[in-house]
Amino acid sequence: MLVSLGQRQESNRDRLAINGPYVERADWPGNRLDEALSKTWGSIAPYLYSGSYRWRLGRFVRRVEDCGHQFATVPDEQLHEAADGLRNRLMSATSGHGELALAFALAREATQRHTGMRHFPVQLLGGAAMMSGAIAEMQTGEGKSLTAVLPAVAAALMGQSVHVVTVNDYLARRDVELLRPVYEALGLTVGLIQQGQPQLERKHAYACDVTYCTNKELAFDYLRDRLALGPRRASARLLMDDLFEAAFAGQSHRLVLRGLQFAIIDEADSVLIDEARTPLILSGVPNESGNKAQLYETALRLARQLVAGEDFHLAASEKTIRLTEHGERTLSGLTSGLGELWDIRRAREELVRQALSAIHLFGRDKQYIVSEGKIQIVDEYTGRVMPDRSWEHGLHQLIEAKESCVVTEPSTTLARTTYQRLFRRYLHLCGMTGTAVETSGEMYGVYGVHVVPIPTNRPVRRTDLGFRVFPTSDLKWKSVVESALEATRKGRAVLIGTRSVDASEHVGRMLSAAGVEPAILNARQDRREAEIVANAGQPGRVTVATNMAGRGTDILLHRDVKAAGGLHVVLTEYHESRRIDRQLFGRTGRQGDPGSHEAIVALDDELFQRFANPHLLQLIRKTLFRKERVPAALGRALRIYSQSAAERLHAHARRSAVAAEDRFNKLLGFAGRD
Known part of the structure; x- marks a missing residue:
């Protein structure tokens, strides 16, 4: 070599x-x-x-x-x-x-x-x-x-x-x-x-x-x-x-x-x-024959009767739910007389925990979409649908029951890596x-x-316009629309990056109300990805896309757009990884083209709600008084703290995935299987 x-x-x-x-x-x-x-x-x-x-x-x-x-x-x-x-x-x-x-x-x-x-x-x-x-x-x-x-x-x-x-x-x-x-x-x-x-x-x-x-x-x-x-x-x-x-x-x-x-x-x-x-x-064939739809519907009904903070605690940053002792007693009372699996303590608690996750941690048009009566998982990094993929341990079936879809049979693990x-x-x-x-x-x-x-072929002409942090999402979306309108009036093209299908469609409706008809690219339009991206560099064009939709494809700029200042990228919510924010900003200013980017976010964004220190959020809100924007220094500290916490958690999850496979392989080895 x-x-x-x-x-x-x-x-x-x-x-x-x-x-x-x-x-x-x-x-x-x-x-x-x-x-x-x-x-x-x-x-x-x-x-x-x-x-x-x-x-x-x-x-x-x-x-x-x-x-x-x-x-x-x-x-x-x-x-x-x-x-x-x-x-x-x-x-x-x-x-x-x-x-x-x-x-x-x-x-x-x-x-x-x-x-x-x-x-x-x-x-x-x-x-x-x-x-x-x-x-x-x-x-x-x-x-x-x-x-x-x-x-x-x-x-x-x-x-x-x-x-x-x-x-x-x-x-x-x-x-x-x-x-x-x-x-x-x-x-x-x-x-x-x-x-x-x-x-x-x-x-x-x-x-x-x-x-x-x-x-x-x-x-x-x-x-x-x-x-x-x-x-x-x-x-x-x-x-x-x-x-x-x-x-x-x-x-x-x-x-x-x-x-x-x-x-x-x-x-x-x-x-x-x-x-x-x-x-x-x-995965392979189902574990058991028969329809378990009634079991999952019962689990969801029971989960909805439990009270957050009293019967269970939700750790948003880790996406986990833990039943309290009070919740375990409450669940025992609710399941009294149901018989079968509900008489087994560990089984009922695990099933209801999964039902609570389906209700509180997995949202429609965020982690999944419903298409043709089926639950389709949305990749959080690419914004694309992952067909034929499903969550394990009954979670997928619980979400199907939650959305009134046909409940499929759970499958068994044949091999893993x-x-x-x-x-x-x-x-x-x-x-x-x-x-x-x-x-x-x-x-x-x-x-x-x-x-x-590797150095770039031509000098980078990308302009960083900084970031703005607002106390609420309403103020954030209003600012996003104003930024897009200002850029299109100059004859530029605009790319607005969101983290979910729901957010992309929300800002799309706001733009339409403001007189601009955007092109929306998310998990619902993934088949039109090449067509949407090919037209994203036209004068006055506004494209709204989940953060990574279109990755790997070039946005070719019209010469009038280049003359007007190039593509303007607006990030509307920081990702849990700094790299993915940088990838979105990298959509502009390619191969020496002019361009600019900015971040417009809010305190109630998912990243801050899951990973920011509650005391830091409280301090920021106290310093706002009647201001409509968070001071730049506090906003920068909030982003660094939240993303660092998220990246540490994800690194731990990657180590845990390998450790879990090690344990799985040892069990198979002990059982005499390869």
């Missing part, structure tokens, strides 16, 4: 595991001290060695540019032949930087010929960072999808099975349609994994040199393969299964993946950090994102990958 893959990865090469046909890295048995030291080192490394590291990568980039001259005038057939000849050299144990530079130069030339776009030097730098086993932090709009072609081509020519992991089906399909001619020009095959794809198509897609897929589809394909393997992991046994499939009907492994060799993760912070809080569970376990099993892990420096410690401590900040 170009440079060391990182101390953590180097120290674990002896833990390479081959499970039957799978080539993957064995998980390392970390400990608290090792993780803490690694996180500390990972946090300071991007700043400590950024100069020397970039110098080494820059030297490689200059070599790529020198190699590119020899391919500038050759016909397409010779480009293909050059790639074939380079493949043998790259697969040799003696290959070095010279061969890698040639691979990058070939990929750059093929990209220019078949897409009309040529990699900038900073994109070559990002590709080199990924080849070294790092996360390249590239600002929004710097062409990360195009950058990923460089390491993908190089690794595929080395004979590696390359997985380019994106956050949704649309982005995966878009990239394959755009870049397929580039790969085919170099003699490489490209596969695409989409939701609902038949197993045989998936197997063919993973058999290609480069496969584009989403993180969730990849994870569940891996779990299904592990389930299919069962105890039959030895290569000889698997071969016998293939030879005598008829004799072993129903027992053939039928794997779709070829192992975990080379992963390039787009939006790496979202996949490796944000979504790593929740374990990935492959976490993103931490999955992605650190890859022999080579790298990625790219617009915001990663804040998580550099965790990236290295958990995954063994460094974060490398």
Whole structure:
């Protein structure tokens, strides 16, 4: 590789595991001290060695540019032949930087010929960072999808099975349609994994040199393969299964993946950090037959009779509910005579706790929407619907009953893992994102990958207009509408970011009442995402979107909009992660375009209500008197405190997810199951 893959990865090469046909890295048995030291080192490394590291990568980039001259005038057939000849050299144990530079130069030339776009030097730098086993932090709009072609081509020519992991089906399909001619020009095959794809198509897609897929589809394909393997992991046994499939009907492994060799993760912070809080569970057939709708309706009825503060305590910051002793006695009295499950103390209390969560912690048009009579979970980070996903432990069924939907049967767990376990099993892990420096410690401590900040191709002309904190949401929304109207009167385009479907539709109605008809992009319109984003840069256009809707797609500005000052972004509620706020602001001022952004928030926003110190909120309200805005210093302190508390809680949740899987695996091992 170009440079060391990182101390953590180097120290674990002896833990390479081959499970039957799978080539993957064995998980390392970390400990608290090792993780803490690694996180500390990972946090300071991007700043400590950024100069020397970039110098080494820059030297490689200059070599790529020198190699590119020899391919500038050759016909397409010779480009293909050059790639074939380079493949043998790259697969040799003696290959070095010279061969890698040639691979990058070939990929750059093929990209220019078949897409009309040529990699900038900073994109070559990002590709080199990924080849070294790092996360390249590239600002929004710097062409990360195009950058990923460089390491993908190089690794595929080395004979590696390359997985380019994106956050949704649309982005995966878009990239394959755009870049397929580039790969085919170099003699490489490209596969695409989409939701609902038949197993045989998936197997063919993973058999290609480069496969584009989403993180969730990849994870569940891996779990299904592990389930299919069962105890039959030895290569000889698997071969016998293939030879005598008829004799072993129903027992053939039928794997779709070829192992975990080379992963390039787009939006790496979202996949490796944000979504790593929740374990990935492959569910099977229902636990029991029969309709349990009556049971869930009874649980909801009982939960509504309990009094907050007296019968139960709600910890909003942790999204947990605890029954008090008084509540336990009250519940015992309410369930007297109901019989069956209600006579079992632990069972009734757990079921009612889940019912209280469904009522108080999960809201319609926030955590989920109701579409065609079904509950569909909304991803809090992307604002997109997650079809075919459900909450566990009966929570999903309770929400179905709450919304008067058809109550589905709960399912049983067949296999489970976490993103931490999955992605650190890859022999080579790298990625790219617009915001990663804040998580550099965790990236290295958990995954063994460094974060490398990549400079922008053109100087950034984005203007920060600061933030305003209002005491109530009514004042906040009024200010948001005024800001949008002021920008559109100048001929600019406006993007308003919200955290929920409900909030996006609320501000949309206010804008309509003010004479501006906005385009709304949330979980209800996710199928029109490309169309809405494509028109978001037109003069006078106002687009209202959940904070991350449209991530990965460019808002192309009309020339009149550029002349008027560019895209204006308004954040209406701080997210629990500072990175996601920065990602929204990064929608403007791309590739040297002009633009501006501001934050307009309120004290009754969810972030402050869940995580702010009540005494701090009380102090702020006392200092307001009759003012309509919170003083800037207090507002800044409130944001820093709340987001820091939220990030600590989420980090704890990620550690807990891994610990829970460890306990689960130990139980399976004790029971004699894999």
